[in-house]
């Protein structure tokens with residue numbers, strides 16, 4: 571089996587192109603970068619670009635490499651979906667058109683190219699013991715930076731606190747990287763909206779701290795991080811289409827569901843019962859709300875009357891996307907509760 575993941579030693583800062591996209595062009599494919607630290611007995615791992623349309627983590631790694639700093643311990647960067655990121659126009663493809671969402675492939679069964687790449691990434695992460703792993707992502711909607719993790723351990727919260735002050739405690743089994751590295755302190759960090767310079771800044775500052783702090787963790791510390799739990803996924807029903815209504819526009823005459831463009835203002839806010847979310851065309855329910863046991867709770871949380879979709883009870887929505895392509899291929903948003 572040919573390897574998809576290329577391994578390189580840390581490039582010299584002076585040899586790196588000034589432009590992050592040119593840097594990715596030189597990598598050309600999935601790459602593991604091995605970086606020597608002051609203490610080579612220990613190691614930390616940062617992964618990014620599991621989604622090609624989420625550039626902040628790769629930009630942060632590129633900027634950090636150009637700074638020429640020596641990390642406290644050895645570091646491994648994995649920059650995964652370089653080909654999707656480079657596909658024209660750059661940073662617009664979550665994955666290549668004929669490929670899968672890489673961050674749904676980490677639990678096997680290693681049957682296709684994406685699952686095999688995921689297995690290679692797990693292999694390089696596990697090749698040596700690591701103190702911690704961070705996985706950097708962007709959203710497509712307007713969100714503050716926040717972490718996602720499978721456990722609310724002191725270490726996970728401390729990792730998230732390097733980037734933001736919110737933590738989504740997830741029990742969903744999706745095949746994400748985090749689900750495959752439960753033996754290691756880890757956090758997925760959503761640093762903000764793709765293309766927003768503020769998100770790039772959050773990623774770079776957090777990455778710097780992650781690599782320079784020594785020790786990385788304060789034993790038992792519980793930083794001030796708001797914990798949200800029990801995420802349920804709000805997804806379009808299979809085969810249906812979605813449109814986004816700009817301010818003042820009504821429902822789309824062709825899409826099955828029209829969502830309001832300013833919905834992402836409500837990310838991480840409590841949305842009261844009776845709030846309009848969008849408009850449905852036709853008779854059936856256009857969406858489902860899947861809880862952690864796989865049950866559809868849509869009719870418990872939403873109402874649909876006269877084609878108007880509203881909240882039936884207060885909810886906290888997160889990760890709302892108003893990009894119709896993402897909404898159709900992944901999900902519209904998640905609903906969480908205060909822990």
Ligand SMILES: [Zn+2]
Nearest residue numbers: 621624707708
């Ligand atoms: Zn992502």
